[in-house]
Amino acid sequence: MMETINIILDGLPTLLKGMGLTIEITVISLILAMFIGLILGVFSITKSKILRIISTAFVDIIRGTPLLVQILFIYFGLPSVIDISLTAFSAGVIAITVNAAAYLVEIFRAGINSIDKGQMEAGRTIGFSYGQTMRLIILPQAIRRMIPAFVNQFIVSIKDTSLLSAIGLAELTLSGQSIYAANFRAFEILFAVGVLYFIIIYSLSLFSRWLERRLDVA
Amino acid sequence: MKMIEVNNLKKSFGKLEVLKDINMDVNSQEVVCVIGPSGSGKSTLLRCINLLEEPTGGEIFIEGDNLTAPNTNINELRQKLGMVFQQFNLFPHKTVMENITMGPKRLKGKSQSEVKELGTQLLDKVGLADKADVYPDKLSGGQKQRVAMARALAMEPHIMLFDEPTSALDPEMVGEVLQVMKDLAEEGMTMTIVTHEMGFAKEVADRVIFMDEGFIVEQGTPDELFNNPQNERTKAFLSKVL
Numbered sequence A: 001m002m003e004t005i006n007i008i009l010d011g012l013p014t015l016l017k018g019m020g021l022t023i024e025i026t027v028i029s030l031i032l033a034m035f036i037g038l039i040l041g042v043f044s045i046t047k048s049k050i051l052r053i054i055s056t057a058f059v060d061i062i063r064g065t066p067l068l069v070q071i072l073f074i075y076f077g078l079p080s081v082i083d084i085s086l087t088a089f090s091a092g093v094i095a096i097t098v099n100a101a102a103y104l105v106e107i108f109r110a111g112i113n114s115i116d117k118g119q120m121e122a123g124r125t126i127g128f129s130y131g132q133t134m135r136l137i138i139l140p141q142a143i144r145r146m147i148p149a150f151v152n153q154f155i156v157s158i159k160d161t162s163l164l165s166a167i168g169l170a171e172l173t174l175s176g177q178s179i180y181a182a183n184f185r186a187f188e189i190l191f192a193v194g195v196l197y198f199i200i201i202y203s204l205s206l207f208s209r210w211l212e213r214r215l216d217v218a
Numbered sequence B: 001m002k003m004i005e006v007n008n009l010k011k012s013f014g015k016l017e018v019l020k021d022i023n024m025d026v027n028s029q030e031v032v033c034v035i036g037p038s039g040s041g042k043s044t045l046l047r048c049i050n051l052l053e054e055p056t057g058g059e060i061f062i063e064g065d066n067l068t069a070p071n072t073n074i075n076e077l078r079q080k081l082g083m084v085f086q087q088f089n090l091f092p093h094k095t096v097m098e099n100i101t102m103g104p105k106r107l108k109g110k111s112q113s114e115v116k117e118l119g120t121q122l123l124d125k126v127g128l129a130d131k132a133d134v135y136p137d138k139l140s141g142g143q144k145q146r147v148a149m150a151r152a153l154a155m156e157p158h159i160m161l162f163d164e165p166t167s168a169l170d171p172e173m174v175g176e177v178l179q180v181m182k183d184l185a186e187e188g189m190t191m192t193i194v195t196h197e198m199g200f201a202k203e204v205a206d207r208v209i210f211m212d213e214g215f216i217v218e219q220g221t222p223d224e225l226f227n228n229p230q231n232e233r234t235k236a237f238l239s240k241v242l
């Protein structure tokens, strides 16, 4: 027992560093994804057919291909045809961002559509433009309803980052792998890795439940 | 002066032709009530007048400005037209005061103290001075509709449009809403009101328009239309509702 604890304690600094990276990548990606998701979400409900097609194409392509393939494509595939070199970190952020954005588009769209269309009409008849009505009246109501789905996407993205171990990014999962590759204590280390993921995700779930109750989203 | 002028207005939804050939004028300070059976196109007509629906054909002028011309600034023109909906459509995430002041503050560049004063004045007028800081979900239907009127009036519109403002209300709340509308009429507001309240139309309207199946079938003073209708369809409709 003591030995198990010691093994975990020895690995802990490395694991916590990995956990930090996991959180960092997820937070950056989610913030970026929110902008893309919002823009493409609004695209998907406009009258413009072109904008709707752009939005649908993006969502379909991203959701229709495995995340691991996207990660490998961005990190290994892209630099081989266009002249860019991405660090594993930027490639990881791009992949997680794009993926989360594709799901957030749907969340934004559903959230905006859930607001009674009388709200848009009331805003427009006062004299607000479409954009003003969106910003001042529709989105503030819609976003409140979207919070649980946002948090859920956050949780999904945190889990997704573990796939970034495939491109050598020392996030939580790869940090664990590097430790047991050296000490051969896969059971203890992976157990600790799992516990750390669980702590992040479970706190987020609690936070989401608390928010839901506070905002009274039906 | 003609506040609203509608010429040969047509509106279809897909194959369904809802407005067939509407010609109507509303003069300054005139109160016009629009009546007619369900589905006759009353709401659609009102919604075309502020371009919530895009007309399929014809022209609409608001104080001489062509609403349907491509270079018209619709957001500016709409500020002249206040609209009150059957379902109130208050903004649930804003207080009563914010509901009222949002428009003049953002669109007319008025200061916070100016709009606050305006809001207080309007709430006073609709008898809800004590509700400034509550959220709409704490109000009764009649109170919501009075706030909706205050919100529309805050933009200092030249014309007020009402689409069955009392139809979603419990009977005991109808009176308080109609009273505010009567007060407005007495102040000389130009109003176009789609309504099922025949008593109100008789008492307040300068002119009553009867619509059926996408046409204006008959119009006249309340006395002419209610006491001496000429058209068979008007007679049939009135015999059902009076």
Ligand SMILES: Nc1ncnc2c1ncn2[C@@H]1O[C@H](COP(=O)(O)OP(=O)(O)OP(=O)(O)O)[C@@H](O)[C@H]1O
Binding pocket: B013, B016, B018, B036, B037, B038, B039, B040, B041, B042, B043, B044, B045
């Ligand atoms: N957005 C729409 N799409 C398709 N059909 C519509 C739409 N809006 C209205 N209609 C149809 O147009 C016709 C006229 O509707 P409208 O709402 O103008 O009638 P109304 O006279 O206001 O009736 P009510 O007294 O029931 O309110 C109806 O048959 C209705 O189903």
Ligand SMILES: [Mg+2]
Binding pocket: B042, B043, B044, B163, B164
């Ligand atoms: Mg109607």
